[in-house]
Amino acid sequence: MIVKVSPSALWDGRWYEYVVRFVLGGAVTALTGVISSLFGASVGGLFLALPAIFCASATLIASHEKRRKQEAGLRGRRRGQQAAGLDAAGAALGSIGMLAFALTFWLLVERGAIIAFVAALAAWIGISVAAWWGWRHLRAAERLSTPRRREFAARELT
Amino acid sequence: MEYVARFLIGGLAVSAFALLGDMLRPKTFAGLFGAAPSVALATLGIALWRHGADYAAVQGGAMIWGALALLAYSIAVCHLLMRRRWNALPATIAALVVWLCVAFGLHFIAGGSA
Numbered sequence: 642m643i644v645k646v647s648p649s650a651l652w653d654g655r656w657y658e659y660v661v662r663f664v665l666g667g668a669v670t671a672l673t674g675v676i677s678s679l680f681g682a683s684v685g686g687l688f689l690a691l692p693a694i695f696c697a698s699a700t701l702i703a704s705h706e707k708r709r710k711q712e713a714g715l716r717g718r719r720r721g722q723q724a725a726g727l728d729a730a731g732a733a734l735g736s737i738g739m740l741a742f743a744l745t746f747w748l749l750v751e752r753g754a755i756i757a758f759v760a761a762l763a764a765w766i767g768i769s770v771a772a773w774w775g776w777r778h779l780r781a782a783e784r785l786s787t788p789r790r791r792e793f794a795a796r797e798l799t
Numbered sequence: 800m801e802y803v804a805r806f807l808i809g810g811l812a813v814s815a816f817a818l819l820g821d822m823l824r825p826k827t828f829a830g831l832f833g834a835a836p837s838v839a840l841a842t843l844g845i846a847l848w849r850h851g852a853d854y855a856a857v858q859g860g861a862m863i864w865g866a867l868a869l870l871a872y873s874i875a876v877c878h879l880l881m882r883r884r885w886n887a888l889p890a891t892i893a894a895l896v897v898w899l900c901v902a903f904g905l906h907f908i909a910g911g912s913a
Contacts, residue, residue, distance in 0.1 A: 644823060644824070644825070644828050645823070645824045646822050646823060646824075647822055648822050650821050650822055650824075651818065651821055651822060653821075654821065659814065659818075662813060662814055662817050663810040663811070664810065665813070666809050666811075666813025666814060666817075666837065666838065667806035667807060667809045667810030667813075668806065668809075669809060669813075669838050670805045670806060670808065670809020670810070670812075670813075670842055671802045671805045671806045671809065673842050674801065674802060674805045674845070677858070681857075682850075682857040682858045683857050683858075683860075683861045683906070684861070684906070685842075686857060686858035686859065686860065686862045687861050687864055687865040687902045688865065689836070689839040689842055689843070689862040689865055690836075690839070690862055690865030690866045690868065690869045690902075691838070691865065691898070692834075692869055692872050692873070692891070692895070692898060694813050694817065694833070694837070694838075695834075695872075695873075695876075695891060696891040696892060696895075698817060699833075699876065699887045700887045700891065703887035704887075718886075719884070721886075721887065722880045722881070722885070722886065722887065723880070725880050725887040725891075726876075726880035726881040727825075727827050728826055728827075728830040728833055729830065729833075729876040729877040729880060730830060730877050731826065731828060731829060731830015731831050731832075731833060731834075732830045732833035732869070732873040732876075733830075733834075733870055733873035733874050733877060734827070734830070734834075735830060735831035735832065735833060735835065736866055736869040736870040737870065738834065739834050739835075739836055739839075739862075739866040739869060740863060740867060740870070742836045742839065742862075742866075743839070743859055743860075743863045743865070743866050744863060746855075746859040746862075747856055747859040747862075747863065750847070750852050750855050750859060751852050751853075758840070758843075758844075761836075762840075765835070765836055769834070770831070773831060776827075777827075
């Protein structure tokens, strides 16, 4: 399956959902600053990968899918759980990219800020996409060799 | 004033990555943006500006343990949703215990540095 961009998906959200994410993102960034001041840069650095935003995002995805199914006359609870679960699987792959971001930044920051940020972002997107690509091929190969698994449904939610 | 700037920059960075993720399909690919380094970009940028490269390097080093904890957290959330059939909100909140244990566990094992 090819990656698709669907700007119309933005209309699925309610205005306050975007406000919640902005406030959560801002609050976590400010909190990281407070923790760094109180407990040092090392402890504060851990919180750069805090999944606080993920709680809001996964809940929004689940509620959007559930709402969509309910509009079609179905309960939609399971569909919501699966959609959020697929998002979590993607986040697991993305966290490998985040690990690459942190390593690259840590190694290069002494050489210059711009080079460190550019290389770290390139490492994040490159490793994330490579991990996703590899995972998809692994799953495709698995599906060919084993009977269809009920839980991790063969088709992606689109 | 610095914390207001942190709040605004962090909120904008997180919202930008989240909007990008909302528009992308399939959902597993969009999920990559759930682990985007949005808070890190804002915080490390401010750390470099305010405290210099040494301070930002310490934060970046500690972020390595945070990212490994995020991997464990995401796998735990996926398991709770797909296998245990929990709802999204309780699953994502309960799994924060996993993140805290792994992040601080690795931090202390490494002696507080990367």
